[in-house]
Amino acid sequence: MTESAVHPAPWPAPYASGAVEATVTVPGSKSVTNRGLVLAALAAEPGWLRRPLRSRDTLLMADALRAMGVGIEETISSSSAAAGSMTPARGAGQSFTGEAWRIFPNGLHGPATVDVGNAGTVMRFLPPVATLADGPIHFDGDPRSYVRPLNGVIDALRALGARIDDEGRGSLPLTVHGGGALDGGTVEIDASSSSQFVSALLLSGPRFNQGVEVRHVGSTLPSLPHIRMTVDMLRRVGAQVDEPETGGEPNVWRVSPSAVLGRDLTVEPDLSNAQPFLAAALVTGGRVTVRDWPTRTTQPGDALRRIFTEMGGSCELTEQGLTFTGGGRIHGIDVDLSEVGELTPGIAAVAALADGPSTLRGVAHLRLHETDRLAALTKEINELGGDVTETADGLHIRPRPLHGGVFHTYEDHRMATAGSIIGLVVDGVEIENVGTTSKTLPDFPQMWTEMLAGAGA
Missing domain, CATH: 3.65.10.10 (Enolpyruvate transferase domain)
Structure with a gap:
């Protein structure tokens, strides 16, 4: 080179x-696309993700889920404008909009290796998913990913019953030894460095045996709209969520155990x-x-x-x-x-x-x-x-x-x-x-x- x-x-x-x-x-929202991919991968039936963003972060997420056994098929249609879908920017071609992704949740399994790049959503959302896989899932990424905070997710998953090998770093690289299920329950975390710690646990919460109750015990909690996005998307796939925004206890989110429904989701x-x-x-x-x-x-x-x-x-x-x-x-x-x-x-x-x-x-x-x-x-x-x-x-x-x-x-x-x-x-x-x-x-x-x-x- x-x-x-x-x-x-x-x-x-x-x-x-x-x-x-x-x-x-x-093009479509990265935050919605990656949350939609995770929820579709955890669903009990196939689903659609329409107008998704195709970028490094979302392709890393899709490839990671594929490595764990999820089927993701991309369909690109030149007739999207006539069908009422978002059309690409003038002259930009189809490079950032796969018109629709069909997601087949075939069961999560390892062994697998996941490249998170430097994508916060991938490095934080997928370790909880990996606890539900049958087999070890190894996570690695760009050099910068090694210094980005991940301890909130690692410590919380261990408290909920997961086995994770990170050699005591509290960061990448790490291996999640999935057992096919996770007990779940109540956990306290300090999410003051990233709201993604909360979202990561909530997204997989419906699939935990006891669901999950996440209690933020830190001082500040940044980027609350992203947690609201997570809650909204969980409810759209059939999950029951109690949250502070709807009269719940401050800084506490509860997700009940349930099946996740396959949906037809259009990305903003x-x-x-x-x-x-x-x-x-x-x-x-x-x-x-x-x-x-x-x-x-x-x-x-x-x-x-x-x-x-x-x-x-x-x-x-x-x-x-x-x-x-x-x-x-x-x-x-x-x-x-x-x-x-x-x-x-x-x-x-x-x-x-x-x-x-x-x-x-x-x-x-x-x-x-x-x-x-x-x-x-x-x-x-x-x-x-x-x-x-x-x-x-x-x-x-x-x-x-x-x-x-x-x-x-x-x-x-x-x-x-x-x-x-x-x-x-x-x-x-x-x-x-x-x-x-x-x-x-x-x-x-x-x-x-x-x-x-x-x-x-």
């Missing part, structure tokens, strides 16, 4: 010569991945419509309507989707992002272009994501001339005139899209390893360039 193949040249971020005017189709567009496109309208004073924006959703990305409106835009939700219009000025914001931490990189990029300072709070847990996102954002924006400082739980951003330069991504897809937002209005920004966007948003460079066609870029 050549040196250029290992370290491709930085991607020149397109510069917008005018206001962006575009309509885009964002990924609203967090819509962020850079909405931001394009905000920072250029343009207008962007994201097709098929749901009127009701548990996705954290829906908060963008409120946050970006406070930063100077306006939005309208119609049957066609969400149309966001920039107001010509970008305002600073003081905002608690604890429930929507994944939106922080894009919001930080917009805040660096605002007319006043911003404080982003409640996101200390981002130091343990794909990279240390707080340190990475601080370093990269400051190297373009910005003035960003880390706080105990977030960032303080003071706008400064920015200049071009290389924006490093640290193999983090949201760093790549954040740098691209800045590059819209700062000439000469280059994105190192823009290909990392394949984690959740394949074809991002092409989608981004085509969005700018209306702005004369």
Whole structure:
């Protein structure tokens, strides 16, 4: 392999010569796709997953389930538009939408080896599933996955009766010695570093002999909308869930033992991945419509309507989707992002272009994501001339005139899209390893360039 193949040249971020005017189709939600795959794999009958995202994270999940014995067949139809399905973005082909996946839960078994890559959903959601397999399941992944928190899931599964060999690390690599069943019951965990610890146990909970009662005993609990998404999807496949949101005990979730029903599930567009496109309208004073924006959703990305409106835009939700219009000025914001931490990189990029300072709070847990996102954002924006400082739980951003330069991504897809937002209005920004966007948003460079066609870029 050549040196250029290992370290491709930085991607020149397109510069917008005018206001962006575009309509885009964002591929399906990674969070919904991977939860849907897990639930379908645990079901008592075959199911369908329609408009799924096909990206590195979701293909890792599908391949992992296949390795454990689940049948997954992909069907791609060129007639999807006529059938009312989401159509791909203009020029993007079929690369990120397998029109439907048919899932056959054939029984879980080992031995098998699972590559989690650097996907939090795969490394956390599948060890509980592996306890239900007949045989050992070995988990490994990218080097960064070794330092991402996993102890909450490992310790909880051991307390519920699982046998796991991790050589005392509390992290990857590890082997789950599945016994075909798990007792389940009540367990206390500290999920302050990741809400995925809670979701991981809840998703497999219906299949545990006693169900599961998860009690969060830590201080804060980030990304609550993702737990609400898990609960909503569990109920859609027939599970009985008691939760704080519906009058239950605070920080306690109970899932009763039951069969999981095979369903026909349609995946919503990924609203967090819509962020850079909405931001394009905000920072250029343009207008962007994201097709098929749901009127009701548990996705954290829906908060963008409120946050970006406070930063100077306006939005309208119609049957066609969400149309966001920039107001010509970008305002600073003081905002608690604890429930929507994944939106922080894009919001930080917009805040660096605002007319006043911003404080982003409640996101200390981002130091343990794909990279240390707080340190990475601080370093990269400051190297373009910005003035960003880390706080105990977030960032303080003071706008400064920015200049071009290389924006490093640290193999983090949201760093790549954040740098691209800045590059819209700062000439000469280059994105190192823009290909990392394949984690959740394949074809991002092409989608981004085509969005700018209306702005004369």
